Amino acid sequence: MGKQTLGFNKALGDMAEALNSDMTASEKLHRLVRVAARALGVRGCSLVLLDAQKRRLFHAASQGLSERYLRKGFLEAEKSLTEVLAGRAVTILDVTTDPRVQFQELARQEGIVSILGVPVRIKGEVVGTLRAYSRPQREFTAAEEQFFISAANLVGVVLESGRSNGREGQSTEVNGEPSSQLTPLTSQVKPFTFAHPSEEEFVRLLDFYQIEWIYEPRSFILRWEGKAEERFTPDFYLPALDLYVEMTTLKPGLTTEKNRKVRRLRELYPEVNIRLLARRDYGRLLAKYGHGPLAGEKTHGVGRVLLSASRIQNRVIRLAKEISQDYEGGHPVLVGVLRGVFCFMADLMRYLAIPADVDFMALSYYGGESGEAVRVTTDVGMNLEGRHILLVEDIVDTGMTLSFVLSHLKSFRPASLRVCTLLDKKARRLADVQLDYVGFEVPDEFLVGYGLDYQEEYRNLPFIALMEEGKTQPQAQDTKMGPE
Ligand code: IMP
């Protein structure tokens, strides 16, 4: 038997022993999670359970994760590792690029790179997921996955006994429907509630714009006087902006008191970035993320934001760094295909640390007698012979456009030719093209914003969003007539 198999056997033995001990159910869960994390050699492990409405997920028992990470915004059942809830084991290789991870920026700050998720079931019904978090990028082996599934089964056993104990004398009905609420076990680890309705409203806006948040992230000590100390706990922390936010009510008396506390906090903790936010200020803050006074008109027809402005910027900065390193000492020419690429090109080239030229070309698609044909309507203006070309694309879908453009560029006999695309819609690939730099892998959905259009609209959105259900016609992305 391999060393690892022995390790897993021992771990399962430890778990069985815990199950058969006189620990409380909650202690048993914590033990199982800890033993699983150790056996897999991962930095953290968490049991994430569905709430009674099956809408949100919350961390019920974890190991190796910071308090801050555990208090992050709601994990939506629809957005977070949904395949696991459908009953499958899933490996996320890189949290920063995988759209199945809901809080990518926070995960990155927590030092998480890969995640293994397996379903937790009670008598066949999926009630949550068991997740292992790894700092180095890691592919989990079949044996590791099998071990983790066994651990999840044991978790299910503990939850089931917790549930049957909790039934006595307690209603498990929610809105007249029987619920799988795991009382009393998980009632100790309920997701938090908001102190004020305006906070909930603020959170809805943050969620729409995919801005990650943590509620009441930490307390700052403002004053020590003997045993009495004065503390201040800001309402939110927004990791992408490194900003604490304190909401103010409309009562002037309370605002004065809050102002005093915020002033004191700034004196004592000058490195902390905090803002008092009145209701009328929401707009101003959100404008940073592209939600200005015109938002209503600008975003009509937009379903949900897939990539927020700050996530795009962070990713573009990292791509530019990678490219600058690879071309160090060189002087490449960036070639963009109009029009979708103009936002990405403008940002990318400003973050490059090497000299670079830029040129553009434009294409059009014609439906002719012999079917559709693509042709170059505006060619590059520079002499590309012997140059190092980096072709910059907004999105690669079927790959047909890209392979046409690549063969066109090859005819200029460049010294080298590489491809950088912001978005990769892998699921729809037909042409086999090599992508050297990819910003994000995106699902097979029609996307708009940050240069991408639907019938010439939405290019000016600073984020990338999905269209509202039913808004795009199916032919919209397939019939390409005239310039893009
Ligand atoms: P491909 O030839 O199928 O790879 O298509 C690439 C081109 O189609 C891109 O350069 C875009 O102009 C357009 N495209 C593909 N998917 C989308 C989308 O989701 N939104 C907007 N334009 C798209």
Ligand code: MG
């Ligand atoms: Mg394009």
